Amino acid sequence: MGKMVQNFCLGLFLQVLAVAAIGMDQHLNIWPMPKSVSHGYNNLYLSNDFELKTEGSKYVDASGILKDGFSRLIEIVEVAHVIDSNFSHFDHSALLQGMHVVILSPNDELQYGVDESYKLSIPAPGNEVYAHLEAQTVYGALHGLQTFSQLCQFNFTMRVIEVHKVPWTIIDQPRFSYRGLLIDTSRHYQPLPVIKNVIDSMTFAKLNVLHWHIVDSQSFPLEIPSYPKLWDGAYSVSERYTTADAAEIVSYAERRGINVLAEIDVPGHASSWGIGYPSLWPSMDCQQPLDVSNEFTFKVIDGILSDFSKIFKFRFVHLGGDEVNTSCWVKTPHVKKWLSKHGMNESQAYEYFVLRAQKIALSHGYEIVNWEETFNNFGSKLSRKTVVHNWLGGGVAEQVVAAGLRCIVSNQDKWYLDHLDTTWQEFYMNEPLTNITNPKQQQLVIGGEVCMWGEHIDGSDIEQTIWPRAAAAAERLWTAYDNLAKDPRQVTGRLAHFRCLLNRRGVAAAPLAGPGRVAPLEPGSCYVQ
Structure with a gap:
């Protein structure tokens, strides 16, 4: 009985918070919060013939990225409801006829640092009413379509899609160019439809990098044509990805404005490599880190990265480098002999390998x-083209940028999704620029990433472990610092609204109450769970 009362009180407390927050921000149920927003108090309704117009745009959409994005927009705003409207009795000045999109750049190449800004305006009722979306690139336009989708709701009385609070003027751009989510397909295989669903859900929160931790000690699921026996390290013959599968994931993500960062983690976390090529192991009894003394090790890495370069077009590749226990090297006679011949100790060999x-x-x-261990151990030796990925804790980013290197923030105490005791409030308040006040050094923090490590995650629970906590970090990475709430209670209602929006779109986002991946406490509205 005590626990039931406690749960009831917690649910009631969250309901009060949500109602209070909705009361403060009832006209701004947009996530992540745009840079600048103004609105009115009228309503428009999407015409049955709501159309895309592109006159005046320099972008010709030869690849259909914009057209496909517009089709997805219609699908998500209808949220599977039957639109059963007869507009004959409507005031036609209240009908929104379509979206006029003007894209200023003809180029649709997706790379790091692409301009993602947009300006969205939706007029008040009038004659021939069109929303207007202007962006430098098609990827900014896709973000604008996502924001527009959050201004729409199904009107259950009239059976139409309603755009409330018009006129709207929204000017927006991301705070950081890198806004990532890591998925791990080695600890548990993730089927292709699951990965695509994760990519779709990322677009709703304006995340733009899928960090694909493809292989690890447990399994090697990706086909590598240069060294086909690496595939023997997969869990089974059906838990694999072909190169065509990987290319399809990259294409699927790119068309939604998301880059794919591929990772091979070396020299540790790689014992699965030796299933097909045992000579990569120092010995049968000591299987990682990879054999630093064997030239074949580096030929395989070269072959993998050569094959990667044909599939993964993002500017960056992730080479891991974390949690390297070098004791295996000195315990193995032929590796120990090689170290002695080259005048290296264990730590020097680790540096040499990386x-x-x-x-x-x-x-x-x-x-x-x-990963940051490389910086912590021999940061001054790293290529100046290195981005250091912080994960062990706070304080690292300021050291990295002070050394003139770029940094991605993923400190595990705040942005590891597999840490189920970390609340969304902690995700929201994690600031990548903590103690970094020099403007030039701030620019070296290219962004951040939430990490969905896969030890206890598979296709059955990945979505509710990612969402809604990843959305809390997504606003931190997208929204201008001055627009971020200083107290998470100020955004509880708005995040609850976004979580329910994800649910309506078929994303299994968990309740806000409690830490990660919890079940609803009791019967009640989605908005107060």
């Missing part, structure tokens, strides 16, 4: 991301 892998990646045109 720097040689970096040179291979650079030869294939990549810039490099490495």
Whole structure:
């Protein structure tokens, strides 16, 4: 009985918070919050013939990215309701006829730092009413369509899609160019439809990098044509990805404005490599880190990155470098002999391995991301094209940028989604620029990433573990700092609204109450769970 009362009180408390927050921000149920917003108090209704117009745009949409984005917009605003309207009795000045999109750049190449800004305006009722969306690139336009979708709701009385609070003027751009989500397909295989669903859900929160931690010690699911036996490290013959599968994921993500950052984690976290090629192991009894003394090790890394370069077009590749226990090298006679011959101790061999892998990646045109241990151990030796990926805790980013290197923030105490005891409030308040006040150094923090490690995650629970906590971080990474709430209670209602929006769109986002991946406490409205 005590626990039931406690749960009831917690639910009631959350309801009060949500209602209070909705009362403060009832006209701004947009997530993440745009840079600048103004609105009115009238309503418009989407015409049955709501159309896309592109006159005056320099972008010709030869690849259909904008057209497909517009089709997805219609699908998500209708949220599977039957639109059963007869507009004959409507005031036609209240009908929104379509969206006029003007894109100023003809180029649709997606790369790091692409302009994602947009301006969205929706007029008050009048004659021939069209929303107007202007963006420098098609990817900014896709963000504008997402924001527009959040201004729409199904009117259950009239059975139409309503745009409330018009006129709207929204000017928006991201705070950080890198806004990432890591998925791990080695600890548990994630089927292709699941990965695509994750990509779709990322677009709703304006995340723009899928960090694909493809392989690890447990399994090697990706086909590598240069070294086909690496595939033997997959869990089973059906838990694999072909190169065509990987290319399809990259294409699917790119068409939605999301880059794919591929990772091979070396020299640790790689024992699965030796299933197909046992000579990559120092010995049968000591299987990782990869054998630093064997030239074949670096030939395989070169082959993998060569194959990667044909599929993964993002500027960066992630080479891992974390949690390397080098004791295996000194316990294995032939590796120990090699170390002695080259005058290296364990730590020097670790440095040699990482720097040689970096040179291979650079030869294939990549810039490099490495986990922070590489910086902590030999930061001054890293290529200047290295981005240091912070994960162990706070305070690292300020050291990295002070050394003149770029940084991605993913400190595990706040932005690891597999840490189920970390609340969305902690995700929201994690600030990548903590203690970094120099403007030039602030620019070296290219963004941040929430990490969905896969030890206890598979297709059955990945979505409710990612959402809504990833959305809390997404606003931190998108929204201008001055527009961010200083107290998470100020955004509870708005985030609850976004979580329910995800549910309506078929995303299994968990309740806000409690930490990650909780079930609803009791019967009640989605908005107060």
